Amino acid sequence: MRNVAVVAFPGVQSLDVSGPLDVFAEANRFLLPDEHYRLEVVGLEHGPLRCSNGMTNFADRHFSEVQDGYDLLLVAGGPGLVHQEFADEIYAWRT
Template identity: 50%
Template sequence: MPPMKTVAMVLFPDFLMLDMAGPLEVFSVANRYLKPDLHYQLTTLGTERGLLRASNGVQVQADLHIDEAAERYDLLLVPGGPGAYNQRFPELFGWLKKAVPRAERYGSICTGAFILGHACLLDGYRVTTHWNYTERLIKAFPKTTVTTDQIYVEDRNLITSGGVTAGIDLALAVVARDHGKKIAQDVAKVLLVVMKRQGGQAQFSPLMAAVSPQETPITR
C-alpha cells in the first residue's frame, strides 16, 4: 500500500484536547522511524479563524481554516469533545460531505462520531464511540451499526475509535497498516502504551464505578 502522507485533524469549539494530541503524537513519533519521503504531514483545520478553545480551556491555533484546506487528504480525522455532541456546525458538516469522498480514509476519535453522523457519513457503516455515548449514537443515527465493545473499528475506508485515549490505538493501527507492525511497536514503546490492549472498552463501563472507593484489604 502506498504510504499515507497527509493527515488532517479538524478542530471545532469545545473539542477534546487529548483526542487531537494523542493520535497526532503517534504520527509525529512514527516520523522518527520513517525515511523523510515517507513522513506523515500533519495539518490541523479549524472551523473558525483565530484561536479555538478546547474543552479543557486551552486555546489552539489551527494551521488553516477549513475554507483554506487542501483539495485532498489521505486521512481526515475528527476529534470528540462536548462540542461534538452538544453543538451543531452546519458549515463543518457541509465541508466534510465534500472533503470525505476525496480522502483515502476518514475517521473519528471518541464522540467525534457524532460530527460524522450529522454530516451523514456514518450511514451503512459499522462504528464505535466512547462507551458512555453508544446508546445516544445508536438513537441519533439508526442507519449506523454501533459496536459497543471494541477499542477501534475499521469498516472499509472509515475508522472510528472508542473514548479519548483509544484515539492512540486508532493511530497505531493506521501506522501498522501503512508501515508495518514493527514501526507501530516502536512508536508504542516511545509513548509507553501497549500495542494491543487486552479486552475492549466495555471493561471501563459503569460497572467499574460500582467498586467501593474505601480502602479495604480486598482493594489493596
C-alpha cells in the first residue's frame, strides 16, 4: 500500500483535489490490493473547505493530525494561492 495525500485549503480549485484523486483511484482498479494507493485529503484548516468554484470539500484530517509520512504529497492549487497567507506552522510542517 502506498500513501498519497492532497493538501487542500480554503479557495482551493476543486479540480486540483478531485483530479489527482480520480487518477489514483482509477489506477487502483488495475493493481493488486496490496499495491493500491491509499488516498487522503489533508486540510490546512479545520472544518469544511470552500473551493474557488463554491463547492465545499472536507478533508480526511487536519495537517496537525498527520503522524505518519506519505509516499507522495501533492499540494492543490487555486486562483488566489499566490496571494494567500498561511500560518507559520504550515510552512514548518513536514510529513
